[in-house]
Structures are given as C-alpha cells and as structure tokens.
Amino acid sequence: MNSVEFAIIGAGPAGLAAAALAGEFGLDTMLIDEQGSPGGQIYRAVETARVDSPLGPDYLAGSHLVAAMRAARIEYRPGTTLWHLDPGGPLFLAHAGRTETVFARRVLLATGAIERPVPIPGWTLPGVMTVGAAQILLKSADLIPAGDIVLAGQGPLLYLLAAQLVQAGSPPRAILETTPGANYREALLALRRRWPGLRPLLKGLGSILAVKRAGVRRRCGVRGLRAIGHARLERVVWQGGEIAADHLLLHQGVIPDIQISLALQLRHEWDDGQLCWRPVLDPWGQTSTPSVAVAGDAGGIAGAAAARLSGQLAALDAAMLLGRINGPERDRRAATVRAALAREQALRPFLDRLYRPQRSILAPEEDDTIVCRCEEVTAGAIRRAARLGASGPNQVKAFTRCGMGPCQGRICGPIVGALIADTLGRPIADAGTWRPRAPYKPISVGALADLDAGV
Amino acid sequence: MFRLRRNGGPASVAVVVEGALVHVVPGASAAAAVLAAGFASIRETPVTGAGRAPYCMMGVCYDCLAEIDGIPNQQSCMVETRAGMRIRRQLGARQLDPPNQHNE
Numbered sequence: 001m002n003s004v005e006f007a008i009i010g011a012g013p014a015g016l017a018a019a020a021l022a023g024e025f026g027l028d029t030m031l032i033d034e035q036g037s038p039g040g041q042i043y044r045a046v047e048t049a050r051v052d053s054p055l056g057p058d059y060l061a062g063s064h065l066v067a068a069m070r071a072a073r074i075e076y077r078p079g080t081t082l083w084h085l086d087p088g089g090p091l092f093l094a095h096a097g098r099t100e101t102v103f104a105r106r107v108l109l110a111t112g113a114i115e116r117p118v119p120i121p122g123w124t125l126p127g128v129m130t131v132g133a134a135q136i137l138l139k140s141a142d143l144i145p146a147g148d149i150v151l152a153g154q155g156p157l158l159y160l161l162a163a164q165l166v167q168a169g170s171p172p173r174a175i176l177e178t179t180p181g182a183n184y185r186e187a188l189l190a191l192r193r194r195w196p197g198l199r200p201l202l203k204g205l206g207s208i209l210a211v212k213r214a215g216v217r218r219r220c221g222v223r224g225l226r227a228i229g230h231a232r233l234e235r236v237v238w239q240g241g242e243i244a245a246d247h248l249l250l251h252q253g254v255i256p257d258i259q260i261s262l263a264l265q266l267r268h269e270w271d272d273g274q275l276c277w278r279p280v281l282d283p284w285g286q287t288s289t290p291s292v293a294v295a296g297d298a299g300g301i302a303g304a305a306a307a308r309l310s311g312q313l314a315a316l317d318a319a320m321l322l323g324r325i326n327g328p329e330r331d332r333r334a335a336t337v338r339a340a341l342a343r344e345q346a347l348r349p350f351l352d353r354l355y356r357p358q359r360s361i362l363a364p365e366e367d368d369t370i371v372c373r374c375e376e377v378t379a380g381a382i383r384r385a386a387r388l389g390a391s392g393p394n395q396v397k398a399f400t401r402c403g404m405g406p407c408q409g410r411i412c413g414p415i416v417g418a419l420i421a422d423t424l425g426r427p428i429a430d431a432g433t434w435r436p437r438a439p440y441k442p443i444s445v446g447a448l449a450d451l452d453a454g455v
Numbered sequence: 456m457f458r459l460r461r462n463g464g465p466a467s468v469a470v471v472v473e474g475a476l477v478h479v480v481p482g483a484s485a486a487a488a489v490l491a492a493g494f495a496s497i498r499e500t501p502v503t504g505a506g507r508a509p510y511c512m513m514g515v516c517y518d519c520l521a522e523i524d525g526i527p528n529q530q531s532c533m534v535e536t537r538a539g540m541r542i543r544r545q546l547g548a549r550q551l552d553p554p555n556q557h558n559e
Contacts, residue, residue, distance in 0.1 A: 137512060
C-alpha cells in the first residue's frame with residue numbers, strides 16, 4: 001500500500017497553501033482533489049485565465065498559490081475522490097473508475113464551502129441556479145447567461161458576480177436583495193466594535209457602484225421570492241412585484257462543507273453567528289480525532305485569504321507533530337500568520353450580521369416547496385414527519401427518503417434541520433445533523449470490486 | 456440559454472451533445488457543454504420526470520447527472536471535456552446493462 005506522512009483533501013486556497021508549506025518542510029505529502037485542475041472553486045481554472053479576465057485581480061492572485069503548490073515537492077492527485085477514510089488507517093481514493101488505498105499518518109480536510117441552499121418555490125426549475133454556479137461557468141467555460149438575468153438573495157458574491165456580468169457585457173435585468181432592514185443596524189454596530197479597515201469595504205462598494213452605474217434595477221428588502229414557469233423558468237415573483245426572467249441566480253452566502261467531517265463523527269458545533277454547523281477545532285485546526293485536522297472554510301466561513309493562512313497553520317502543526325520542527329519553532333513561525341489571519345477575520349462579524357438570512361430561507365414556509373431535490377421531498381412532508389415524532393434529520397430520512405438520493409443530503413441537510421426545529425419549536429442546534437456514511441460520494445460497484453485484496 | 460463571452464478564449468474543443476457538435480473552451484466541463492448546446496435541462500428526475508439543470512456546478516447537487524462516453528450517472532460538472540467526448544442527457548434512472556453483457 002502506498003504510504004504518505006501528510007494527506008491533504010482539497011486543492012483550494014487552504015489545501016494549496018498547506019501543501020506548499022508541507023513541501024518546504026520535506027513532509028511526504030499527497031494533495032488529493034476532485035477537480036481536474038487546482039484552485040478550488042474560488043480560483044477555479046485560474047491557471048488558464050487571461051489577464052483581461054472580467055473576474056478581476058483578486059481572482060488572478062490565486063495563480064501565485066497554485067504556482068507555489070506546483071513548485072513544491074509533493075504529490076498532486078487531481079481528478080481523485082476520497083470516498084472513505086479510517087482515521088489512523090487508509091484513505092480510499094477513486095480515480096477514473098479505479099480504487100486505490102493510501103495510508104497517511106495525518107490528514108488535513110480542506111474541503112471548503114458549499115453555497116447555502118436557497119429553497120424557494122420553483123428552485124428546481126431549469127433556469128434557476130446559484131450565483132456561484134453561474135460564476136463557475138464564467139470562470140471555467142467562458143459562458144454567460146443569455147437573455148434576462150435576475151440575481152436574488154444577498155452576500156458579497158451577489159454583487160461581485162453582478163459586476164462581473166456588467167463587465168462581460170451582460171448586465172442583469174434586476175437584483176433582488178433579501179437583506180432584512182434590521183440587519184443593517186446590526187452590521188454597523190459590528191463595524192463599530194471591530195474595524196476591518198477600508199480595503200475590503202471598498203471592494204464591496206466598488207462592485208455595488210459598478211452595478212448601479214450600469215443602470216441595473218435594484219429592489220431591497222425582498223420577501224416571498226418564487227420562481228415560476230412551466231418546464232423552465234419564465235418569471236420571478238416576490239411580494240409586491242414580478243419580472244420576466246430567463247435566468248434566476250440565487251445566493252444566500254456559503255456554509256462549511258462538512259460531509260466528510262460528519263461522516264468521521266468529528267465533534268461539531270452549531271455556529272449561531274453564521275447559522276451553520278462546523279467542526280470543533282483548536283487554533284491549529286486540530287479536530288476531536290487526533291490524526292485529523294481541518295483548514296479553510298470547511299472549519300467555518302472566513303474567505304479565501306483566511307483559508308490560505310489557516311492552511312499554513314495546519315501545515316506548521318503537522319510539521320511539528322511529524323517531527324520536522326519543535327513546538328517553539330512552530331509557534332515562532334505561526335506568529336506572523338496569526339496576525340494576518342486576525343486581520344482577514346476582522347470583516348466577518350460585519351458580513352455575518354449584514355447577510356444573516358431570513359428565517360424563511362432557512363426553513364421554507366410553504367408546504368409544497370421541494371426541500372430534497374433528489375428525492376423530491378417537500379417541506380410539508382418533513383413537517384409531518386417531525387410532528388409524527390422524528391426528532392432529527394436521520395429519523396426524517398427514514399420516514400421520508402429525504403437525503404437518500406445521490407447528493408446524500410448535501411443540499412437538503414441544512415434545510416431539514418431548520419424545518420424540524422421550526423416544527424418542534426426548538427433551536428436548530430437541538431435538531432442535529434445527518435450521520436453520513438461512506439462512500440462519501442456514490443461510486444460504482446466496479447470501483448468497490450477493484451479494492452486491493454490486502455485491505 | 457448561455458452564450459460564449461466576447462473576447463473569451465477560443466472554443467477549440469469539439470464535443471458531441473445528443474448527437475450534435477458543440478464547441479467549448481479548454482477546461483469547460485461536460486455540464487457546461489450541455490448548456491452551451493442550448494439545452495434547458497440536462498436530466499429528468501427518476502421520481503417525477505421533472506426536467507433539471509445544474510444547480511451548483513461544483514459537485515454538490517447531482518442535478519447535472521449525464522451519460523458521458525456511454526457511462527451513465529456521471530456528475531457532468533466535475534468532468535472536463537475532451538475532444539470527441541459524447542455526452543447525453545440522463546432521462547430518468549440510469550439503465551442497467553443487460554445482465555449477460557459482462558459474462559466473459
């Protein structure tokens with residue numbers, strides 16, 4: 001069996017930075033990534049991006065991270081899916097339909113974030129996708145939605161993509177902001193408590209101004225959003241308005257991708273500031289399982305720059321635990337990284353309060369809204385199951401098939417927890433989470449049969 | 456519908472979507488190719504037959520399942536296109552191979 005000292009899962013900013021630093025320390029490192037090229041979602045296809053890209057300089061800066069990983073003496077495995085892991089034992093990897101096992105002394109999960117699901121009525125209609133999905137099409141395929149584009153929701157990515165669409169010559173027809181009015185006051189109070197500096201605020205304002213200058217129609221405080229159409233999206237409706245649309249791009253921020261950390265039964269906690277679950281970590285990213293650490297947005301949302309820094313901290317800790325440096329050396333090298341990390345995190349309290357989603361986004365109000373896209377289970381079915389006594393997502397799954405489809409509950413998980421909590425009048429934290437199991441992603445029986453006999 | 460960005464890269468990779476030739480830029484995913492070909496939906500669900508298009512484009516939602524080079528149930532947003540790749544939309548559940556096909 002192949003054996004390494006340090007296995008890193010995910011080649012976004014956290015995984016790339018960890019891999020480059022681990023290589024400097026001479027750690028025998030394998031960087032495993034599902035995608036065919038490095039960068040994660042934030043720097044997707046950055047190696048082939050051109051300098052005139054409408055995506056802007058912050059995106060192109062990711063190429064330095066990718067170049068550092070390419071130059072490092074580590075093993076990079078693109079197009080490879082981790083589908084099972086025994087802490088302290090082997091990793092089970094699938095690549096091109098074949099399975100391979102690799103033993104690793106330490107594992108770093110740098111699996112990043114997913115977009116928070118936006119379960120409005122009609123969100124399964126063709127023509128509706130996330131803002132992130134549209135940005136990925138722009139980054140990796142140079143594709144732009146044609147026809148009338150409507151962006152709806154909130155979060156920095158909403159205006160960033162709107163500005164990029166303006167830059168690319170396809171301004172959206174309208175932006176529907178769902179941010180509740182009360183959020184602004186809370187956000188300003190957060191700014192007063194912790195000043196993040198002007199730069200990140202100016203970047204956000206720049207996007208908003210670019211969109212305003214392009215004459216894009218904006219609506220604030222939008223509620224009751226729904227996508228309407230027969231077979232595909234035809235119009236977008238909200239309380240007090242409607243607009244014809246070919247594309248509805250939804251966004252309500254991002255949440256940690258915890259599918260693997262949940263499957264490993266690492267200790268998790270509910271983050272009430274970010275309204276999501278995240279693994280419990282020490283300041284180095286160490287989880288409740290000794291051989292496993294988490295870095296980047298997978299451990300709590302802080303953005304790409306913070307992810308890079310937390311990846312470096314995890315690599316420093318790995319270098320100490322694997323005997324390359326001693327504790328004082330680790331701490332000495334970490335000091336500048338921690339200072340930079342604190343600066344990057346300063347904006348979070350402001351963003352978290354400003355873009356705290358409405359309750360109706362977390363738990364859809366109308367019973368016929370689909371929650372589980374795979375098995376087509378509605379909010380009403382989940383409420384009924386909760387009233388019948390299903391007290392957590394795992395029981396709801398057994399009652400309704402919700403979460404049993406190919407996505408394994410990745411999309412519906414957060415919605416189910418919030419719906420159960422709402423129905424039973426309890427905090428979301430009490431509803432708990434799925435207990436996902438291997439394979440972490442569906443694999444073929446052929447890939448399973450391909451396992452080494454020695455495992 | 457989607458269109459290629461003006462001043463974008465050359466759409467130099469030719470793939471076949473539902474029997475028709477489509478050109479995409481290097482690095483584009485199979486899901487992107489289906490959208491570039493003008494299809495509104497990429498699959499029909501096994502449960503109700505509803506049409507679906509990619510929702511997340513990053514390997515999470517599985518609403519982009521398609522048949523790629525004869526292999527069904529592929530997450531087409533995670534598969535990079537290659538010249539000559541044949542992509543078909545997945546309508547309903549995947550078809551199991553006839554039982555005797557693999558008897559050698």
